[in-house]
Amino acid sequence: MTITVREGGPDDAPLILAMLDSSVEWLVARGRTRQWGTEPWSANPRAVEMVRRYAATGTPYFAEIDGTPAATLTLTDAPGAYLEPAGEPERYIHLLASDRRFKGRGAGAALLAHAAEATRRAGVGLLRVDCYAGDDGRLVAFYEQNDFVRTEAFTHGADEWPGQVLARRVF
Numbered sequence: 001m002t003i004t005v006r007e008g009g010p011d012d013a014p015l016i017l018a019m020l021d022s023s024v025e026w027l028v029a030r031g032r033t034r035q036w037g038t039e040p041w042s043a044n045p046r047a048v049e050m051v052r053r054y055a056a057t058g059t060p061y062f063a064e065i066d067g068t069p070a071a072t073l074t075l076t077d078a079p080g081a082y083l084e085p086a087g088e089p090e091r092y093i094h095l096l097a098s099d100r101r102f103k104g105r106g107a108g109a110a111l112l113a114h115a116a117e118a119t120r121r122a123g124v125g126l127l128r129v130d131c132y133a134g135d136d137g138r139l140v141a142f143y144e145q146n147d148f149v150r151t152e153a154f155t156h157g158a159d160e161w162p163g164q165v166l167a168r169r170v171f
């Protein structure tokens with residue numbers, strides 16, 4: 001098994017949405033509906049627009065396993081509008097998702113390592129991400145296993161979605 005990471009672009013929004021849809025389907029099948037809801041992202045016009053915006057203004061990356069896209073994330077210069085910027089130059093990870101057929105094969109970890117290296121090469125010392133912090137906390141633990149540390153907890157929206165910001169220094 002070979003994992004390679006490639007840079008994407010705005011035309012990859014449908015592929016990003018397909019991976020998000022795969023993740024939602026997997027979460028729903030496990031009764032974990034609070035993270036990303038119960039409906040496919042591709043069926044939600046606001047979600048589609050957000051993915052298109054990030055793909056156009058940020059840099060999408062894809063981890064491929066033996067040439068097949070397995071996971072994605074998009075790197076930008078700032079967090080979403082619901083969080084404050086760091087107060088120093090940063091890179092921010094958005095929309096980390098995978099095609100769940102590749103769960104547990106290291107595609108997500110490869111993308112996080114690539115994002116850290118891309119951040120370092122850009123001369124930026126801080127890489128941040130936020131994620132769902134509810135249920136069993138496994139998503140937060142995944143980031144911690146990949147050299148991120150918790151910085152601030154938050155809630156978002158009317159349903160008080162539980163989130164966690166994590167950071168990684170790359171130099």
